[in-house]
Amino acid sequence: MKGAQMSTPARRVRGLGAARSGTKHFWHQRVTSVAAVPLTIALVIIVIALLGRSHAAAVQILGSPIVAIIMLLFIINTAYHMWIGMQEIIIDYVHEDKLKLASLMANTFFCFAVGFASAFAILKLSFGV
């Protein structure tokens, strides 16, 4: 073998690198960013349409199927997109092992919590109770 080849042939064939997930996150960040463009434009329009309205009117609009579906898509797409993005930032800047693990975990908790809380609110607005 020429030079110091540190990886096994099987590992090179799989091409998954040190993170064992290859370019999955890179690709998913692209997919979610493409989805985010129309969803962001839709969100801005929805927010403008709700400005200055009473609570009852806001509830009615946010709970209507089309608006609720767009809001749900925005929230789910954004939660995943920001999870990948913040993980990237943490990996770049946090080098101390324990702090890095804690940050990565906190990132996951935060994105899940914000995503699920917002999704629950939208569903409650849609189905009432």
Add this chain to the structure above:
Amino acid sequence: MAELEAGTTTGPQRPRPLSPHLQVYKMMLTFVMSGFHRISGAALYFGILLLAWWLIAAASGPNAYANVEWFMGSLIGRLVLFGYTWALLHHMLGGIRHLIWDTIHGFEPAERELLALATLVGSISLTLIVWVVGYLAMGGPR
């Protein structure tokens, strides 16, 4: 070990190449816009709490919703919302710039500068347009 000693370009003695840190680069628009894409992303990461708060309040009832409206209507709330709008639209345009680069287009010096400038001018213009439309939708500033 024989392998390591045989090669002249490998082994632990040879200093590994290091990537130069931020301060060695000239402050160019493309450089600043690259950094700002990440900064705006991080700002949006925490800014989404505003959206979550707004939705949860709407689902909770009139009193909770009134609290959100009071905060968003205050001077600080409006400043935060204005910043959020700008970060959102800037990150969106910066993302489109990255998607263009992903197709292997726009890498020439003049194109890079143009894309960076378009991102900045576009995000500021779009933010102002959104706020003008927003105030018009409410029937003028209050």
